Amino acid sequence: MRPLLRVTDVRKYFPIREGLFVQKEVGRVHAVDGVSLEVRAGETLGIVGESGCGKSTLARCITGLYPVTSGSIEFDGDPRREVQMIFQDPYGSLNPRRRIGSIIADPLVIHRVGTKAERRRRVxxxxxxVGLNPEHFNRFPAEFSGGQRQRIGIARALALRPRLVVCDEPVSALDVSIQAQVINLLKDLQAELGLTYVFIAHDLSVVRYVSDRVAVMYLGRIVETAAGEDLYKLPRHPYTNALLSAASVADPDLSARRERIVLTGDVPSPIAPPSGCRFHPRCPKAMPKCVTDDPRLLAQGRPEGGHLAACHFPVEPGERLGSEKAQIEQESTEPHLEKGGGT
Incomplete structure (x- = not known):
């Protein structure tokens, strides 16, 4: 089946310039550096990674907010109307001087959809x-809580009946109890409206709960991708293994028994990425080959399983990694995300 979204070798570089009157390019930030992925209709693709790995930049490339430096993004439909975005900050993404009815109606006005009365009904x-009182359309954003503001952002994203919604860390700025409500709202909307999501987050428990497949990014590249449960049960890339060891665990006994994998060193600069495997300066399995040879995304385990990892020496079943060979447990855990009312 043809994917709804196909991203092929996409690169997004930001130039670094110096000079007061005549500026000269002296370098580039390799924010996204050769990413390829596919998203099928009706599924949720989770994208995870540390801050600065390029997740949000990739999201803005997919939605057309950033032009790509090279590569291609193909969408099966009209990307101007059928690809929408939910932003991370529910406070900064809404104009405080405008009423929320006008904010939600903006996509309808821009695309000249309906009359003024029809737009009001649609709003x-x-x-x-999304769980808001329709009679409050004349209020300003300051009159709503953080969770309610994010619901306003979701309503705006749905105004043009999109097929693909890019969720850029939509709950990271919210309290934990409100996160659960917004996540469950997104899942309900997906089921009701047949939406496809690209869900970006750094909270691995949230990504596990919402995603059918997960892609792991490091320093501008995808280093592992797999079906959600396959990735969580048996991560093959050492970086993914380290991320999972640091994920929050609901069971306090299990949390007490686990030892976190502590990666040495800082994340390298995206201005001058390391040669070979970009993770090798911090990897507990690094060998000389990792310094010189750039690994490709290759099938791990059953080829039909769709589990890919870019690693010369992938983690094997039963293998334990960590500083001083710290052992970790890979038990399955589910996040506590209960349905709740709007706030």
Missing amino acids: QELMEL
């Missing part, structure tokens, strides 16, 4: 759909 329908 109130969207507000009710």
Whole structure:
């Protein structure tokens, strides 16, 4: 089946310039550096990684907010209307001087959809759909809580009936109890409207709960991708293994028994990425080959399983990694995300 979204060898570099009157390019930030992925209709692809790995830049490339430096992004439809975005900050993404009815209606106005009365009805329908009081469309953002503001952002993203919604860390700025409500709202909307999500986050428990497949990014590249449960049960890239060891665990007894894998050194600069495997300066399995040869994403385990990892020496079943060979447990855990009312 043809994917809804296909990203092929996408690169996004930001120039670094010096000079007061005549500026000269002296370097580039390799924010996204050769990413390829596919998203099928109706699924949720989770993208995880440390801050600065290029997740949000990739999201903005997919939605067209950033032009790509090279590569291609193909969408099966009209990307101007059918690809929308939910932003991370529910406070900064809403203009405090405008009423929320106008904010939600912006996509309809820009694309000249309906009359003024029809747009108002559509806005109130969207507000009710996301759990807001439709009679509050004349209020300003300051009159709403953080969770309610994010619901406003979700309503705006749904105004044009998109097929693909890019969620750029949509719950990271919210309290834990409100996170659960917004996540469950997104899952309910997906089931009701047939939406496809690209869900970006750094909280691995949240990504596990919402995602059908997961892609792990490091320093601008995808280093591992697999079905959600396959990746969590048996991560093959050492970086993924380290991320999972640091993930929050609901069971306090299990959390007490686990030892976190502590990576040595800092994340290298995206201005001058390391040669070979970009993770090798911090990798507990690094060998001379990792310094010189850039690994490709290759199938791990069953080829039909779709589990890919870019590693010369992938983690084997039963292998334990960590500083001073610290042992970790890979037991399955589910995040405590209960349904709840709107706030």
